[in-house]
Amino acid sequence: MAHKWKAPENSKAILVDITKCIGCDACTVACKMWNDIEFKEIRRFHAEDREKIKLDAYHWTSISLHKVEKDGKIVWRYAKHQCLHCDIPACAVACFATALKKYPNGPVVFYPNLCVGCRYCMLACPFDKVKYEWYKTFPWIAKCHMCPTRIAEGKAPACMGVCPTNVMTLGDKDEILALARKTIENDDKYVKHIYGEKEVGGTAWLYISDVPFEKLGFRTDVPTKPMTYYSYGFQKYTKPAMVGWGMLLTALYLYTKRREKIAKEEKK
Amino acid sequence: MLGGLGTVGATAMLTGCQHFDKAIVGGEGWIPKQYQRSKYWPAQVRGRIPIHPESVSIDRNDEKCILCGQCIEACRGVQSVFKHYELPIVDDVICVDCGQCIMWCPTKSITEKSSINQVMEALEDPNKFVVVQTAPATRVALGEEFGLPPGTWVQGQQVAALKELGFDRVFDTSFGADLTIMEESKEFYKIVTGVYDRHLPLFTSCCPAWVKFCEYYYPDLVHHISSCGSPMQMVGATVKTYYAKLNNIDPEQIYTVAIMPCTAKKAEAKRLEMNASGRYWGNEEIRDADAVLTVRELAQMMKSAGIDVTALPEKDYDPILGKSSGGGLIFGATGGVMEACMRTAYYWFTKQDLPDEMLDFKPVRGLKGIKEASVEIPGVGTIRVAVVHGLGNTRVLLDAMRRGEKTGYHMIEVMACPGGCIGGGGQPRSALPPNDKLRQERIEKLYKKDALMKLRRSHKNPEIKALYENFYEKPGSKLAYKLLHPVYPEGRKPRTDNINITV
Secondary structure (H helix, E strand, O other), X not given: OOOOOXXXXXXXXXXXXXXXXXXXXXXXXXXXXXHOOOOOOOOOOOHHHHOOOOOEOOEOOEEEEEEEEEOOEEEEXXXXXXXXXXXXXXXXXXXXXXXXXXOOOOOEEEOHHHOOOOOHHHHHOOOOOOEEOOOOOOOOEEXXXXXXXXXXXXXXXXXXXXXXXXXXXXXXXXXXXXXXXXXXXXXXXXXXXXXXXXXXXXXXXXXXOOXXXXXXXXXXXXXXXXXXXXXXXXXXXXXXHHHHHHHHHHHHHHHHHHHHHHHHHHHO | OHHXXXXXXXXXXXXXXXXXXXXXXXXXXXOOHHHOOHHHOOOOOOEOOOOOOOOOOEEEOHHHOOOEOHHHHHHHHHOOOOOOOOOOOOOOOOOOOOOHHHHHOXXXXXXXXXXXHHHHHHHHOOOOEEEEEEOHHHHHOHHHHHOOOOOOOOHHHHHHHHHHHOOOEEEEHHHHHHHHHHHHHHHHHHHHOOOOOOOOOEEOOOOHHHXXXXXXXXXXXXXXXXXXXXXXXXXXXXXXXXXXXXHOOOHHXXXXXXEEOOOHHHHHHHEOOOOHHHHHHOOOOXXXXXXXXXXXXXXHHHHHOOOOHHHOOOOOOOOOOOOOOHXXXXXXXXOHHHHHHHHHHHHHHHOOOOOHHHOOOHHHOOOOOEEEEEEEEOOOEEEEEEEEEOHHHHHHHHHHHHOOOOOOOOEEEEEOOOOHHHHOOOOXXXXXXXXXXXXXXXXXXHHHHHHHOOOOOHXXXXXXXXXXHHHHOOOOOHHHHHHHOOOOOOOOOOOHHHEOOOO
């Protein structure tokens, strides 16, 4: 089914090389510093708990530890999680208030002033990356916005800027994809798959790894077409239905009012 | 009536009920707020080193971290640990527990993992016989936590403070150092004379960070490390066997605490191999050292108990394991182990004491990264030794030896921290980052005290002599090997999993 959404042409993309991550969590702290997110709780983990680390409104990005079997040995791998910034973001499609916007240079940015708090974006996100400020009286959603002001200036996002082992590489999407392909082809240790290249039509964050992605907490059962491909058929009626419903009710109101007026006049 | 209520309300408001907010009932802790605004993003952010959340030695508070990268400076630049490994990582957060990152961290985000609570619990437990030992380097640094200039000698005050805190016995790790010298120099003597079929050089084993470093980066050299345990382990094992027997104390009731200038000792105490006394008694649960406190933690305990080190009388260590020689004392400084070892090794080789004018072994002293020296021992020839401090220097030396540039050493002393134990990761943070001036002041004090002592050779220590006569028979005896030389498994690994977490 056709849909009117188009992936931005040659946006920025970030390649995450999981094999280089040492789990120092500098990116988590940098994200909090740059985005002024509160340190509500100090997360201290046992190794087992770390496998279950999830994003929440306080953690727009986080690192989870996975003990994976590789060549008969248990190895540790750290995976960085944050919003993947889909080329055609399901959250932005679902948002009838247009509080989520995909920028032409990559980021999917949240506009709190427009948000009505319906949480459709949370349901729409195929990767479950949109979180909610459950603890607040007037909550908003919370997610990584890929530091759009930094991207616009040509700088790396806060998390990437502090990485001591250069896990992430920023660049134009076609160049980054070419780099990813070259890396996994030239090195046998890598799994021959670029996560985010085809998933839901492509994402701005791409991952390469030497262990299968499903063992690192990544969803691999998502379709390769954008989610809106499946939902546009009925979602396209949202706005007409909303406006139409309003118009219908207004018309009914005007009609009944006029009828009452006439009835009153007739009684006289 | 309404007017009265109104007055009461107004009074309550004016007198302070309006101020009843959380700021009064407790702050939120010290947070570098200036960096928690995006417009105040620090001028320089460089990331940080990984620290295992379950590390037994080092802890980090993310809230205070400003990502300044000073820990990287210490870990990668000074100690050559961080990023000196291949990626991807295998199954560990590579860390030698040296704690230099603590000394460099400007916001004190990185600290030691506190053991104060465990020690306090043991002190309050009437069934526990709590024994404490203090490392040589602590007595020239503890004063700094109480405003005294670096290098102030507070040995007696430290003992008094520990007794005031409620420790049943206060022993000296310098005594353990003397014991280590007896064992290590004997081992060295036996290797040189060919009794043991082992290759030279012999590396010292007192520094657990160095041992772990060797296990990580130079696993082929592990068998060159002396089989002796560290002074802390030796004192712990001796207390739980010899001292317990002598005084009829159930070894399971003894709780040994060590005051160390070091965070790696926390990890060493938790290593599976460090239960020689447990194996002696047939109860693997008994550990040689139950808890390790850094000098900073001791100062914290003293401050919360209202003890000021400057206002205390000087007290002596408790007998039997409390007397030490100058040789044991200078363990705290780089080159000290080598100097003390040569004083005693000379005796083993020649059956005569080292002449007094040769006691000061100047070439191994000082803060030069890699120090080389040689000793003429009559009848044996020239013994060539090297002394390195700082793991970065160690890597330089070992790589040079690999390339065949520096060879022919008989013995090499390695201390992981710059300056030796006096610059350890558990010392007061008196200079940030730590500098050579501070290290020099602490070192000079140790050497001055050694020069003033009558007893400077470890094998002359009367308590050491008595210990061998009454218990261990002679250095290198079967019992000494059982208790003072930890048994490492084949293919030993510095794995974090290897640490038995009993917290």
